Amino acid sequence: MLRGLDIRDILIIDRLELEFQPGLNVLTGETGAGKSILLDSLGFVLGWRGRADLVRSGAARGEVTAWFELPDGHSARQVLAEAGLPDSEELVLRRTNTNDGRKTAYVNDRRVSGDVLRRLSECLVELHGQHDDRGLLDPRGHGALLDVFAGHEGRLAALRDAWRGLSAARKAEATARDQLEAARAEEDFLRHAVAELDALDPQPGEEAELDTKRRTMQAAERVRTDVQQAGQVLGGDGAEAHLANALRWLEGASDQVGNLLDAPLAALDRAMTELSDAQSGVEQCLQALDFDPLDLEATEERLFALRALARKHDVLPSDLAGLAANLRARLAGLDRGEQELSSLAAERLAAQADFDAQADELSAARKAAGSRLDAAMAAELAPLKMERAVFSTEIVPSTAGPLGADAVSFRVATNPGAPSGPLDKIASGGELSRFLLALKVCLTADTTGVTLIFDEIDRGVGGATANAVGRRLAALAGENGGQVLVVTHSPQVAALGAHHWRVEKSVVEGVTFSRVVPLSPDERIDEIARMLSGDQVTSAAREAARALLNV
Structure with missing residues (x-):
């Protein structure tokens, strides 16, 4: 306290x-x-x-x-x-x-x-x-007052959870329905686009590989002659024959000059090895440059088809594979949409049943609490000189919400036989x-x-x-x-x-x-006498104050 x-x-x-x-x-x-x-x-x-x-x-x-x-x-x-x-x-x-x-x-x-x-x-x-009577006069607050009287905190918390679950289920079903309707509106496009993409079957990174291959084949036509000539110069009728002759002549002479030709002979030996590597590289290049003209044509057709389809869908060629996967998923979603919508509808019905059951239980509890409150109010009103007044709690169905499906209002009848009505219409100040x-x-x-x-x-x-x-x-x-x-x-x-x-x-x-x-006791007498008579405190007022105080 x-x-x-x-x-x-x-x-x-x-x-x-x-x-x-x-x-x-x-x-x-x-x-x-x-x-x-x-x-x-x-x-x-x-x-x-x-x-x-x-x-x-x-x-x-x-x-x-x-x-x-x-x-x-x-x-x-x-x-x-x-x-x-x-x-x-x-x-x-x-x-x-x-x-x-x-x-x-x-x-x-x-x-x-x-x-x-x-x-x-x-x-x-x-x-x-x-000014608390403003809340008493407002029926929107009467349900909360009744729930406080009845101690419905636990029921209300559970009901709010059920309402949130129902709201979420309704939202999920509505979202799925909207998505399904939107998918149906583009079903023809999806099926045509997926068929077109499946027919081409673009692969990740394929466009870059095709572009490189095309460029290589186009370049081969321009450089193949030069590479062939270089191979001939390096071959048996060119540098290789000359080096071999030089090596044979020097080896014949080395016996006559001691070790003076050892270093040149070693260098020529290394040169022959390097020359062999160069010849192998040139041969490999010639093999790579050797292509079928039809292969170049097929490569270009595939490359141009990928780029045309990318322009059609306004994506990069490298994104075609991802686009195909996305469109297939949307089409699959359309195909299974009815089943998912049916499942969500079942979840919404279950959430509705749970909420309705809890709301019905709370409504019954409120009606029982209303009867107890009416009885308690009757017991309280009698000592307040209102024993003939009747206080009643009215509970009627209302729009469902997180607090249930009841509209609660307090009504009074201040005179026997008179109809009950709202407090502000019936009761005086x-x-x-x-x-x-x-x-x-x-x-x-x-x-x-x-x-x-x-x-x-x-x-x-x-x-x-x-x-x-x-x-x-x-x-x-x-x-x-x-x-x-x-x-x-x-x-x-x-x-x-x-x-x-x-x-x-x-x-x-x-x-x-x-x-x-x-x-003090005497000062209380004077104060209550002032409250009885005003500014001029009379002997009669003091006597009346003593009577009120029983002194």
């Missing part, structure tokens, strides 16, 4: 420290005294979105600190563990705001993001403001406040360790009805050692508080300040 709140330089508060207690805590004060500033400050330290201009005029920054008592097993401890923050019996939240808008948050002196604050706030505080209080009590019946804050929940009611509202708030605060904070203008509600603070506004040297004063 909330144990304390320290506010520094926020709006018209320069320094304020409050210590709250278990039970019903009431805050009263004249309109404009600054009660809403307390809620703005608490919302700021909890990470709620609110007004941006919080820093007091003339101050460099504003700061709000709130500390909470955490019993064992409190859900906030799990949030702390997930965020890697230190855990203790006391949880301290602190947040600062500079006058240029920069905000910094701390949890137990560790810097954190605003998201961590908001996650903690969901476990620590629940605010029911004076005071009745709306009590319906809201009763609904919030029902929704938070199982909540423990959360501080409930009601901002002028009693507006529009007075007398015995306001007393009934106050008694229900006091009872709510006393359940399971709970804590309720109420901002109120009703003396009947204020008189039932276990702890009472008055919010005051004053002007010091031309500067407006707001402060919160804890009230």
Whole structure:
């Protein structure tokens, strides 16, 4: 529960420290005294979105600190563990705001993001403001309220998964159908193109090989004569014969001159070897240049056919093989498309059946929860002087979605025999406040360790009805050692508080300040008397205040 709140330089508060207690805590004060500033400050330290201009005029920054008592097993401890923050019996939240808008948050002196604050706030505080009836009046939110009451979180998570699965199955089937229809539109082209490519059967790298072969054969016609002449010069009637004669003559003379001819003979021997290699190379070249003219013609026809087909399909000749594979795959996809579409349709039907089954189960659970909520509301409305009112939860079929296939709306009948209708058409302002209080009590019946804050929940009611509202708030605060904070203008509600603070506004040297004063028993009498009579507190008003306070 909330144990304390320290506010520094926020709006018209320069320094304020409050210590709250278990039970019903009431805050009263004249309109404009600054009660809403307390809620703005608490919302700021909890990470709620609110007004941006919080820093007091003339101050460099504003700061709000709130500390909470955490019993064992409190859900906030799990949030702390997930965020890697230190855990203790006391949880301290602190947040600062500079006058240029920069905000910094701390949890137990560790810097954190605003998201961590908001996650903690969901476990620590629940605010029911004076405009909460807008949500109560909007049927679009009634289903969510009923699901919270029934604890349908697990069912909703499973249903959302089923909806995502159904949506994915529908999308896959639609995509496959579109692709199949597009393939059918180009079926004639695909079959002709694949037949044409299969007939030519282009191979990877074939065009480059054919181009090289063609160039070689074309060049052979030009160089063959030169190569043949070179072969003749190197052959037996040319260089080879001359070298052989020279070698024979020198060998005959070498016996007469000692070793003077050894080096020339060795050189000639090497030359004969090199000459032999040259002759072999020339012969191999002549063999390579020896081709059939029909082969050149066939090569050119194949090369020109590949290039023509590449131009037709606007691809490079080297890409024809890949194009053929792609077109064959598309044609195969068309051939098996019906089977795949049938399979996807079956998957979509299975996903639809799964979603429908879960939606039907949730719908039945909602109807059962609606009956329980109606009964719980009847029990809550009686102590609020609305025992003749009837609250009913209406559940009708609606368009399916991730939250099911139900439309949920809360309807009321405030008088016996009168037809039920929407809250905003049937209930008055005071009745709306009590319906809201009763609904919030029902929704938070199982909540423990959360501080409930009601901002002028009693507006529009007075007398015995306001007393009934106050008694229900006091009872709510006393359940399971709970804590309720109420901002109120009703003396009947204020008189039932276990702890009472008055919010005051004053002007010091031309500067407006707001402060919160804890009230003693005698001061409570004066405050409630003021709430009863206005500015002039009379003896009769004080007596009436004593009667309300039972003192």
